[in-house]
Structures are given as C-alpha cells and as structure tokens.
Amino acid sequence: MSDMTLHAALQQSLRTVPDGVAAGYLDLTTGALLSLFAAEQRPQEFLNVMASAVTELFEAPLFKMIDKIWSDQLTEADLAKDGFGEILLFGKEYTTLLKRCHKHERHAVIYVSRKETPPGILLMEVRKSLPKVEETV
Amino acid sequence: MDVNAILDESLKAFSRPVASKAAQFILMLSVIDRTILPRQVIFSNGRGQLKLAVAERKARRLDDAGQSVADSPSDLVQRMTRFCLEADALKHEIRPAKPPSSPPGHGIAELVNAQQPASVTPAGPVGEPHSDGFRFDERGWPLAIPDASSAKSLVSAWLVYLWMQSWLKRHDEMLGDSVLMVTTEGQRSRELAFRFSPKATQIMSLGSAELGRLMAAWRVEGTPRQAQQPNGGKTMGMSGA
Numbered sequence: 001m002s003d004m005t006l007h008a009a010l011q012q013s014l015r016t017v018p019d020g021v022a023a024g025y026l027d028l029t030t031g032a033l034l035s036l037f038a039a040e041q042r043p044q045e046f047l048n049v050m051a052s053a054v055t056e057l058f059e060a061p062l063f064k065m066i067d068k069i070w071s072d073q074l075t076e077a078d079l080a081k082d083g084f085g086e087i088l089l090f091g092k093e094y095t096t097l098l099k100r101c102h103k104h105e106r107h108a109v110i111y112v113s114r115k116e117t118p119p120g121i122l123l124m125e126v127r128k129s130l131p132k133v134e135e136t137v
Numbered sequence: 138m139d140v141n142a143i144l145d146e147s148l149k150a151f152s153r154p155v156a157s158k159a160a161q162f163i164l165m166l167s168v169i170d171r172t173i174l175p176r177q178v179i180f181s182n183g184r185g186q187l188k189l190a191v192a193e194r195k196a197r198r199l200d201d202a203g204q205s206v207a208d209s210p211s212d213l214v215q216r217m218t219r220f221c222l223e224a225d226a227l228k229h230e231i232r233p234a235k236p237p238s239s240p241p242g243h244g245i246a247e248l249v250n251a252q253q254p255a256s257v258t259p260a261g262p263v264g265e266p267h268s269d270g271f272r273f274d275e276r277g278w279p280l281a282i283p284d285a286s287s288a289k290s291l292v293s294a295w296l297v298y299l300w301m302q303s304w305l306k307r308h309d310e311m312l313g314d315s316v317l318m319v320t321t322e323g324q325r326s327r328e329l330a331f332r333f334s335p336k337a338t339q340i341m342s343l344g345s346a347e348l349g350r351l352m353a354a355w356r357v358e359g360t361p362r363q364a365q366q367p368n369g370g371k372t373m374g375m376s377g378a
Contacts, residue, residue: 049308053304053307053308056304057304060300060304062296062297062299062300063297063300063301063304065293065296065297066293066294066297066329066331066340069271069290069293069294069297069340069342
C-alpha cells in the first residue's frame with residue numbers, strides 16, 4: 001500500500017487530465033463514494049446521486065445485456081458476470097469516465113472533465129494513473 | 138432456464154403501457170425469427186387476426202382463405218404495425234403447415250428496415266436516415282436493425298434501451314442527456330456506442346477506427362446549461378472549475 005492517501009492520489013491523477021474537474025473513488029458493493037477530489041466543492045446531495053447513478057450503471061443486469069447483443073451465445077451465467085470495464089458519458093458540458101478498478105473489481109473510479117477534453121486523452125491518462133490510485137486503497 | 142425464457146420473461150416485465158405496443162411488435166418479430174419449420178402463425182389482437190405462413194425465419198401473410206399473399210416487406214410490416222397499434226393484448230397460436238410452395242417471405246431485419254416513418258409514427262418522420270446499429274424511437278419502437286440480426290439481439294437491444302431511458306430520466310440533469318458511449322476492455326475487443334436523444338436512440342458496435350468518425354458526427358451540440366447555486370434550484374450539473 002502506498003503512503004499517499006486516496007484523496008491525494010485522486011488529486012494528483014486529476015492534474016494529468018486536461019480540464020479535469022473531479023475525480024472520485026467508489027465502492028460498487030455499497031454504492032458509497034469513498035473519496036472525491038473536485039476542483040470546487042459540491043453539495044453532498046450531488047455526490048450521493050452521482051455515486052448511486054454510477055453504481056447502477058455498472059451493476060444493472062439489463063444494461064449488461066448490451067454486451068450480449070452481438071454475441072452468438074447468451075447464457076444465464078453470462079448475464080451474471082461483471083459488466084463493462086469502462087464507460088464514457090458525453091454530456092452537454094462535461095465528459096465523464098467511469099472505470100472499473102483492476103485490483104479491486106468491486107471498486108470504480110469516476111473522472112469528470114470539461115467536454116473540450118479529448119476523450120482519448122482522458123481515457124489514456126486515467127488508465128495510466130489507475131494503478132497508483134489503487135495502491136492507496 | 139434457457140435464453141429464450143430469460144428474454145420472454147424480460148419482455149413480459151417490460152410490457153408496461155408506455156412500451157407495450159413496441160413489445161407486441163417485437164414479440165411478433167420474435168415468433169417469426171424462432172420458427173424454422175413450416176408453421177402457420179395466427180396472431181390475435183382482441184379485434185382481429187393476422188395469419189402468417191412462417192418457415193426458415195421468414196414470414197408471408199396469409200389471406201382469409203389461407204392463401205399466401207405476395208406482400209412486399211413494407212406492406213407486410215405496415216400491416217403488422219397497424220395490428221400491434223390496435224392490439225389490446227397480443228396472443229398467438231402456432232399450427233403445423235405444409236412446406237410453402239411460394240418463396241419463403243421476409244426476415245425480421247428486412248421487415249424492420251422496410252418501415253416507412255409515417256407508418257410508425259403518424260406525426261411524421263422520426264430520427265435520422267437509416268444507418269448502422271439498432272435504432273429505436275422515443276416509444277421504444279424499433280426503427281432499424283443491422284441486417285441478419287436475430288430476434289434475440291433485438292430483444293437484448295430493446296431491453297437495454299428501456300433500462301437506459303429509465304436511467305437517463307433520473308440522471309440527465311447531472312450528466313446530460315444526449316450521448317453515451319460505452320467501451321469494453323480485456324478479452325472483449327468490441328466497442329459499443331449509444332446515442333440517446335429525445336427522438337431516437339441508436340446502439341452500435343464499432344471498430345476503433347470508426348470511433349473518431351462517430352464521435353465527430355455525434356458531437357453534443359447546444360448551449361451549455363446554466364449551473365445554479367447548490368441550494369438555488371433543481372439543476373445538479375457541475376459548474377466547472
């Protein structure tokens with residue numbers, strides 16, 4: 001485990017994202033936001049909604065069906081498996097990247113950047129910094 | 138439980154009023170796509186019947202005398218659409234039939250993609266011209282599917298659409314409601330993309346080379362919404378650094 005705190009690791013990783021706005025770390029089992037670094041303070045209500053929205057997106061069985069649309073074989077076991085590794089949401093003002101952690105599959109990170117940030121760079125920077133963030137947990 | 142049973146149960150669960158007409162249409166397509174051996178399929182909608190001769194996953198309409206009618210795909214799908222829109226509760230019966238003497242008819246992708254916008258939505262055209270992937274209108278009605286799609290794929294896409302609509306309605310103020318893209322990683326090299334908008338939803342599978350083109354085409358337009366003070370209103374959008 002790293003000496004750095006999770007909050008500090010998120011802060012450091014967000015600096016590498018051009019126009020990064022917020023970075024958070026989430027426990028998908030409980031839906032709890034374990035840590036968040038944001039460029040400016042957000043009301044707790046917002047953070048709670050974001051955490052529950054992301055948890056739902058990663059965990060919903062019907063949403064996982066999307067991965068089976070182009071698969072030839074669909075089994076009940078497939079539906080029970082974990083869903084996506086990465087989800088990018090393009091909003092009107094912001095781009096949000098949700099990424100399932102590698103070391104802890106039941107954890108995920110959330111990065112929010114302004115929509116001007118190239119999504120490829122956002123994805124690349126988050127992939128690069130994830131191991132360091134995970135080390136602190 | 139086999140896969141068809143899972144999908145059937147999901148179809149029942151989602152046959153709620155807002156989506157029930159689309160559910161009935163998808164159910165008709167599903168019955169056609171699962172029928173390999175020659176069968177006569179009789180759909181009842183509470184007002185009348187629609188008889189189809191189905192074999193090899195393709196359907197032809199039968200007239201009242203039981204004779205095969207050479208409808209074009211657009212004619213047949215228009216009848217199916219009208220039949221579903223009038224339906225109170227769709228039922229079907231499958232009877233053995235002799236092998237068809239005429240050509241086998243039309244598959245589900247051919248039927249879905251032959252729809253004329255006016256026959257789907259009386260108010261006029263919906264969404265964009267035909268393009269790749271699955272496309273649904275705001276009611277969940279399938280407007281386009283990839284060629285050679287199975288009913289299983291269509292049902293999966295439709296269930297995702299319904300779930301996603303529900304999710305976005307609850308969270309669009311936070312995330313924006315226009316475009317969503319999903320990527321998978323690891324052993325699965327496929328990348329999936331969604332576009333959600335008030336009028337139409339599109340779900341696609343892409344290669345990475347297509348991603349840039351798609352993102353440029355789907356770029357979110359519009360005036361950024363004004364963020365409000367934390368306690369000043371319902372908008373929850375982040376106002377940025």
